Amino acid sequence: MNKYDDLLKSKMSAESFAKLAALNNDEVMEFVGYAAELCEPDSIFVGDDSGADVAYCRQLAIDNKEETPLSIDGHTVHYDGYFDQARKKEVTKYLVPKEETLDDKLNQIDRGDGIAELESFQRGAYKGRQMLVRFFCLGPVNSEFGIPCLQITDSAYVIHSEDLLYRRGYKAFSNLEKGGEFFKFRHATGEVDERGTSKNYEKNRVFMDYTRNTVFSVNTQYAGNTVGLKKLSLRLAIRKADREGWLAEHMFIMRCNGPNNRKTYLCGAFPSACGKTSTAMIPGENIVGDDLAYFRVIDGEFRAVNVESGIFGIITDVNSKDDPVIWNLLNSPGEVVFGNVLVKDGKPYWIGMGEEIPKDGVNYCGKWQEGMLGPDGKPTTQSHKNARYTVQIDKLENKDPEWDKSEGHQVGGIIYGGRDSDISVPVREAYSWEHGVCTMGAMLESETTAATIGQEGVRKWNVMSNMDFLSMSVGRYLQNNLDFAKDIERPNVFGTNYFLKKDGEYLNGKLDKSVWIKWMELRIHGEADAIDSGCGLIPKYEDLKRLFKEVLDEDYTEKNYVEQFTTNIPELLAKLDRIEKIYSDIDDTPETMRNEMREQKERLEELRALKGDYVSPFSL
Numbered sequence: 001m002n003k004y005d006d007l008l009k010s011k012m013s014a015e016s017f018a019k020l021a022a023l024n025n026d027e028v029m030e031f032v033g034y035a036a037e038l039c040e041p042d043s044i045f046v047g048d049d050s051g052a053d054v055a056y057c058r059q060l061a062i063d064n065k066e067e068t069p070l071s072i073d074g075h076t077v078h079y080d081g082y083f084d085q086a087r088k089k090e091v092t093k094y095l096v097p098k099e100e101t102l103d104d105k106l107n108q109i110d111r112g113d114g115i116a117e118l119e120s121f122q123r124g125a126y127k128g129r130q131m132l133v134r135f136f137c138l139g140p141v142n143s144e145f146g147i148p149c150l151q152i153t154d155s156a157y158v159i160h161s162e163d164l165l166y167r168r169g170y171k172a173f174s175n176l177e178k179g180g181e182f183f184k185f186r187h188a189t190g191e192v193d194e195r196g197t198s199k200n201y202e203k204n205r206v207f208m209d210y211t212r213n214t215v216f217s218v219n220t221q222y223a224g225n226t227v228g229l230k231k232l233s234l235r236l237a238i239r240k241a242d243r244e245g246w247l248a249e250h251m252f253i254m255r256c257n258g259p260n261n262r263k264t265y266l267c268g269a270f271p272s273a274c275g276k277t278s279t280a281m282i283p284g285e286n287i288v289g290d291d292l293a294y295f296r297v298i299d300g301e302f303r304a305v306n307v308e309s310g311i312f313g314i315i316t317d318v319n320s321k322d323d324p325v326i327w328n329l330l331n332s333p334g335e336v337v338f339g340n341v342l343v344k345d346g347k348p349y350w351i352g353m354g355e356e357i358p359k360d361g362v363n364y365c366g367k368w369q370e371g372m373l374g375p376d377g378k379p380t381t382q383s384h385k386n387a388r389y390t391v392q393i394d395k396l397e398n399k400d401p402e403w404d405k406s407e408g409h410q411v412g413g414i415i416y417g418g419r420d421s422d423i424s425v426p427v428r429e430a431y432s433w434e435h436g437v438c439t440m441g442a443m444l445e446s447e448t449t450a451a452t453i454g455q456e457g458v459r460k461w462n463v464m465s466n467m468d469f470l471s472m473s474v475g476r477y478l479q480n481n482l483d484f485a486k487d488i489e490r491p492n493v494f495g496t497n498y499f500l501k502k503d504g505e506y507l508n509g510k511l512d513k514s515v516w517i518k519w520m521e522l523r524i525h526g527e528a529d530a531i532d533s534g535c536g537l538i539p540k541y542e543d544l545k546r547l548f549k550e551v552l553d554e555d556y557t558e559k560n561y562v563e564q565f566t567t568n569i570p571e572l573l574a575k576l577d578r579i580e581k582i583y584s585d586i587d588d589t590p591e592t593m594r595n596e597m598r599e600q601k602e603r604l605e606e607l608r609a610l611k612g613d614y615v616s617p618f619s620l
């Protein structure tokens, strides 16, 4: 008998109660019971892995108007509030118990104060609503990688998203040994306006109770704040990985198809707007996952799994020419949740779709008309630039048939993809794991574009593209990366930059990444030569000329090569100075990081003394 049994029985069917009780897990009972007491739902639904329970939640999202069906069968649209269109760093905090200290650069609040504030926002928040209890799994079920998760929410959209994006996990809970670890999430939509969107956006909070493997979120619906298994779990996973000696990364996983049907798996970390999804979806290659990867050493191999089973992708600029696979999926019957797009007469529209977009309809502002200003007095757009689509990997024509492999895939290469207009060559390979982690991953920068708010061309540092999710100091996280898989063969590490410009024009075509990836694949297997550029190894002209012809049927000229692969020493040194300054303020910067930066600087200064500021690859 649990102290909440009577309360729970009074709010749920005997069937729901039986599903909970069958797990025989005190921690589950306590978490569910406390949520029921605090949030005061009218009723509670507990779901297992059955198709009927999944279907119930999907239909509920429509019945309670969190999603609206569109013309194509299986498609729905969901809207988040005008001020709730992305993750919000200011309100995302770690709850720190009195006896603990957390790195002072992390956004944090005293655990007692944080819980008190959070509970004041969640108390009674489920009144008039149904509390949903569901079980999922991060990574493959029945594998070393899997982490069972318990989600509590009053949003059927959150559960529906999780059903598309994650593996079902009720069975994983049934198999959990006594005291077995799991993650848990409690989300409350909070009061809604007439559109059904969370209205108290100034009371939006996302609090990580990291000493209890728990995350709370309130007064928000945007999936990055509410879908517990996505970014909320990543912060917990980074700490669990630290305790257990593995890695939780913000990376895609893809399969590159090499000569003679060779399959090589690559993972990539790219800050937003640096080409992450388009790299994971390169035509002719196969996708495993587009956002989150766990790494473990298994059977002496460096292995990765996709944490997810679906994609929550940015829809802006998805069009039939550049993204045929996604385009087809978004235009065929089957489950798709569109988020924050423009809808007119049951059809979704978004910026950059390559079709004429209506001048009115319903979008992230509500009823919308061209020229309308938002509630903050700012101009509005047809669809939000962070508008999204949610689909299952299984539905993609270009999925790797083995995307769900429970023991993971051996990783051949890791890519760190930045964005700059005048520093880095399109592709380069690190001399070693340490060189790559330090000078590519830990020095990752992305340049703001005209599409982002604020000044154009500002460089933003983002360690492994994981900065927003670090739940420990940068130094410790970096050291974990350096130490990982020490005794085995590690992947080759590459850096990419698709955004070099000359006279304001991009130096690369959108599809050139197909060539870079094939070159990486050959390098991993020792089948292409490379040239030392002082900050990594770059391709030889002859190899690129051949690959451009083979892959894209294009003539790659010596002029192209010189423009793209010149070593820009002043800009590279300025970047080193910029990043060295950042690390000099971080107390636990690994010694290896300092050394790698120093050695890179020395190599570049030596090269400059010999060959000048801008060094053509032909003169190396």
Ligand code: SPV
Pocket (backbone or CB within 6 Å): 086, 087, 223, 224, 225, 230, 231, 272, 291, 312
């Ligand atoms: C990202 O912003 O990195 C995403 C979307 O993948 S979110 O769910 O908001 O994190």
Ligand code: MN
Pocket (backbone or CB within 6 Å): 250, 291
């Ligand atoms: Mn992401």
